[in-house]
Amino acid sequence: xxxxxxxxxxxxxxxxxxxxxxxxxxxxxxxxxxxxxxxxxxxxxxxxxxxxxxxxxxxxxxxxxxxxxxxxxxxxxxxxxxxxxxxxxxxxxxxxxxxxxxxxxxxxxxxxxxxxxxxxxxxxxxxxxxxxxxxxxxxxxxxxxxxxxxxxxxxxxxxxxxxxxxxxxxxxxxxxxxxxxxxxxxxxxxxxxxxxxxxxxxxxxxxxxxxxxxxxxxxxxxxxxxxxxxxxxxxx
Amino acid sequence: xxxxxxxxxxxxxxxxxxxxxxxxxxxxxxxxxxxxxxxxxxxxxxxxxxxxxxxxxxxxxxxxxxxxxxxxxxxxxxxxxxxxxxxxxxxxxxxxxxxxxxxxxxxxxxxxxxxxxxxxxxxxxxxxxxxxxxxxxxxxxxxxxxxxxxxxxxxxxxxxxxxxxxxxxxxxxxxxxxxxxxxxxxxxxxxxxxxxxxxxxxxxxxxxxxxxxxxxxxxxxxxxxxxxxxxxxxxxxxxxxxxxxxxxxxxxxxxxxxxxxxxxxxxxxxxxxxxxxxxxxxxxxxxxxxxxxxxxxxxxxxxxxxxxxxxxxxxxxxxxxxxxxxxxxxxxxxxxxxxx
Ligand SMILES: [Zn+2]
Numbered sequence: 001x002x003x004x005x006x007x008x009x010x011x012x013x014x015x016x017x018x019x020x021x022x023x024x025x026x027x028x029x030x031x032x033x034x035x036x037x038x039x040x041x042x043x044x045x046x047x048x049x050x051x052x053x054x055x056x057x058x059x060x061x062x063x064x065x066x067x068x069x070x071x072x073x074x075x076x077x078x079x080x081x082x083x084x085x086x087x088x089x090x091x092x093x094x095x096x097x098x099x100x101x102x103x104x105x106x107x108x109x110x111x112x113x114x115x116x117x118x119x120x121x122x123x124x125x126x127x128x129x130x131x132x133x134x135x136x137x138x139x140x141x142x143x144x145x146x147x148x149x150x151x152x153x154x155x156x157x158x159x160x161x162x163x164x165x166x167x168x169x170x171x172x173x174x175x176x177x178x179x180x181x182x183x184x185x186x187x188x189x190x191x192x193x194x195x196x197x198x199x200x201x202x203x204x205x206x207x208x209x210x211x212x213x214x215x216x217x218x219x220x221x222x223x224x225x226x227x228x229x230x231x232x233x234x235x236x
Numbered sequence: 237x238x239x240x241x242x243x244x245x246x247x248x249x250x251x252x253x254x255x256x257x258x259x260x261x262x263x264x265x266x267x268x269x270x271x272x273x274x275x276x277x278x279x280x281x282x283x284x285x286x287x288x289x290x291x292x293x294x295x296x297x298x299x300x301x302x303x304x305x306x307x308x309x310x311x312x313x314x315x316x317x318x319x320x321x322x323x324x325x326x327x328x329x330x331x332x333x334x335x336x337x338x339x340x341x342x343x344x345x346x347x348x349x350x351x352x353x354x355x356x357x358x359x360x361x362x363x364x365x366x367x368x369x370x371x372x373x374x375x376x377x378x379x380x381x382x383x384x385x386x387x388x389x390x391x392x393x394x395x396x397x398x399x400x401x402x403x404x405x406x407x408x409x410x411x412x413x414x415x416x417x418x419x420x421x422x423x424x425x426x427x428x429x430x431x432x433x434x435x436x437x438x439x440x441x442x443x444x445x446x447x448x449x450x451x452x453x454x455x456x457x458x459x460x461x462x463x464x465x466x467x468x469x470x471x472x473x474x475x476x477x478x479x480x481x482x483x484x485x486x487x488x489x490x491x492x493x494x495x496x497x498x499x500x501x502x503x504x505x506x507x508x509x510x511x512x513x514x515x516x517x518x519x520x521x522x523x524x525x526x527x528x529x530x531x532x533x534x535x536x537x538x539x540x541x542x543x544x545x546x547x548x549x550x551x552x553x554x555x556x557x558x559x560x561x562x563x564x565x566x567x568x569x570x571x572x573x574x575x576x
Contacts, residue, residue: 040336040561054341081337084296221283
């Protein structure tokens with residue numbers, strides 16, 4: 001079983017090939033370089049270096065978001081095009097769950113965080129139980145205060161994962177005191193191998209044509225339009 | 237005997253997700269367009285984020301359909317041509333990354349095409365291009381006069397200094413309270429009209445082939461405002477007719493003067509606004525008088541489509557142009573010749 005994993009949901013880029021449960025190659029970078037410049041060359045490179053042909057793979061795992069809208073779309077577009085033209089199954093994994101999968105054995109809540117600006121975050125909370133990651137707080141777009149409120153309602157210590165946690169560290173410590181634990185740097189980058197691990201365990205196969213990013217937020221124009229519609233209905 | 241050349245074209249620079257297969261650069265084998273116009277209508281114009289979201293939903297579907305209609309397998313293709321720019325960057329990136337992934341998986345070369353080169357080469361799908369040739373490109377994003385002395389050799393002789401013609405149409409349509417897209421609506425009102433308001437023409441410097449439409453747009457706004465101040469009725473037919481007369485007059489006069497100065501053998505119009513009836517009629521009449529062949533492709537090839545990208549891509553491919561897997565979207569890409 002050969003897997004290709006792709007994560008371009010945020011600034012970091014990760015691409016891996018996992019064969020029969022072994023990582024053959026993984027490329028992880030975290031530089032502010034446009035994914036359109038780097039993603040396909042990185043995919044080409046992991047195939048070249050392993051000598052595996054694209055048609056040899058059995059499945060593709062992709063980070064489906066949330067994250068940078070453009071970043072998520074680049075990874076998803078590449079993954080769905082490859083999966084469709086190579087006729088291979090495609091498995092989408094939450095970019096937050098993939099981060100949680102970096103730190104499975106923490107006995108508490110795993111809380112991946114992706115910054116969404118203006119003191120908002122994309123986040124979720126997971127428990128690692130019976131060899132599986134279970135969502136305790138579903139992935140979503142929260143104000144930091146909202147997220148902290150939700151985390152406080154559980155009695156577990158919380159491991160914050162992701163490079164954006166550093167932006168909110170002070171406030172998290174203020175509010176959660178010694179319940180707040182921070183992942184070491186090597187867990188903070190999304191890793192395509194973790195993504196593949198998560199994909200193997202629980203994600204469902206999808207209809208490739210209809211596969212779209214999980215933005216976890218509707219576009220601003222659409223939100224405004226919906227608001228205007230509601231107003232119109234109130235008056236009508 | 238020379239083997240036939242099959243190019244898959246992909247276009248996502250604005251709000252159409254399109255794929256097409258073109259044979260030998262001149263023959264449409266399939267031409268699939270998924271339009272977002274219904275969705276974008278809600279916002280009265282194209283919202284870039286919404287456009288990008290729709291492209292991701294449609295991209296593999298339109299490519300699959302283009303191949304199915306063409307009854308071709310990826311291995312039957314010679315290359316993939318994709319719009320590299322200009323356009324909305326987030327929208328361009330969907331087509332580009334799909335094109336790169338498809339080309340990589342099927343070991344095909346990739347060619348990055350300039351959107352305007354595509355609009356010009358749409359004509360190659362109707363009749364062979366003859367040089368020197370003059371192209372008038374008018375759309376929501378462009379108003380350009382391009383002189384071509386041979387294949388792949390472009391000389392930009394005039395362009396808009398502010399709004400594109402199509403943009404002016406959309407803005408004036410909004411002022412008149414017409415629905416999006418405004419172009420066809422204004423064209424309809426103008427054609428039905430029994431009179432017209434006199435609006436100014438922006439000729440700029442006597443020798444210039446550049447255009448300017450923002451002053452005209454302001455005149456329309458002022459005219460409407462003044463009438464409303466006096467409590468008088470604004471006749472949208474007369475405004476539409478006057479506005480369109482000004483646009484058509486300037487576009488026709490400058491195109492005709494350029495065609496004469498450069499002694500061209502052929503004049504073509506391209507882009508969404510080239511579908512405008514009055515503009516077409518005006519240009520046709522003038523060039524008939526001058527005995528210069530003038531062509532406008534059918535509407536389906538005037539508006540954004542992927543066949544035109546495949547047509548331009550074919551010419552580029554034959555000139556040895558190849559892109560790489562690091563191709564990026566280039567929202568402000570300039571039209572550069574590939575035959576130098
Ligand atoms: Zn166009």
